[in-house]
Amino acid sequence: MSKVLIIYGSSTGNTESIAQKIGELIAAAGHEADVKNAADVNADNLTEGYDATLFGCSAWGEEELEMQDDFLPLFEAFDKAGLSGHKVAAFASGDQAYPHFCGAVDAIEERAKELGATVIAEGLKMEGDASNDPGAVSAFAQDIIKNL
Numbered sequence: 001m002s003k004v005l006i007i008y009g010s011s012t013g014n015t016e017s018i019a020q021k022i023g024e025l026i027a028a029a030g031h032e033a034d035v036k037n038a039a040d041v042n043a044d045n046l047t048e049g050y051d052a053t054l055f056g057c058s059a060w061g062e063e064e065l066e067m068q069d070d071f072l073p074l075f076e077a078f079d080k081a082g083l084s085g086h087k088v089a090a091f092a093s094g095d096q097a098y099p100h101f102c103g104a105v106d107a108i109e110e111r112a113k114e115l116g117a118t119v120i121a122e123g124l125k126m127e128g129d130a131s132n133d134p135g136a137v138s139a140f141a142q143d144i145i146k147n148l
């Protein structure tokens, strides 16, 4: 059994619903999943005791990428989170009408890799909440479970 931390930053609940669904799927596969709001966590040694961490964050910029408000302080302190040698993956809800569709996914993956993390699944980028594309959420969760 692995222990997975799932952290989300979500303003209207879309990315939160994806986080909850991924948590349910990971738990259903026999692992432990802790789902937490980015507003309630501190970067210091965040990943300690976990085998993998999944980060979900929506984007709110127009021209430039702006990370969701609660997630930004965590992202800026990623170097304190213990990501070196840690398994990570990223997900988001977004809107294809914006130039950086689910841009936080790419930014999280890039920064995590810089810090020595291993990205264990292709980032999940989708519109709406988890119910909008259950197949995509399930495929992402299965990818994670396979690589734990």
Ligand SMILES: Cc1cc2nc3c(=O)[nH]c(=O)nc-3n(C[C@H](O)[C@H](O)[C@H](O)COP(=O)(O)O)c2cc1C
Pocket: 009, 010, 011, 012, 013, 014, 015, 016, 057, 058, 059, 060, 061, 062, 064, 065, 066, 068, 093, 094, 095, 096, 098, 099, 100, 101, 102, 103, 127, 128
């Ligand atoms: C002002 C504004 C800027 C936005 N910028 C982006 C963006 O850069 N990329 C994107 O994919 N979606 C963008 N969106 C759409 C939201 O990220 C999208 O509605 C998302 O589902 C919200 O997820 P949340 O409820 O988890 O916060 C933007 C929406 C608004 C109103």
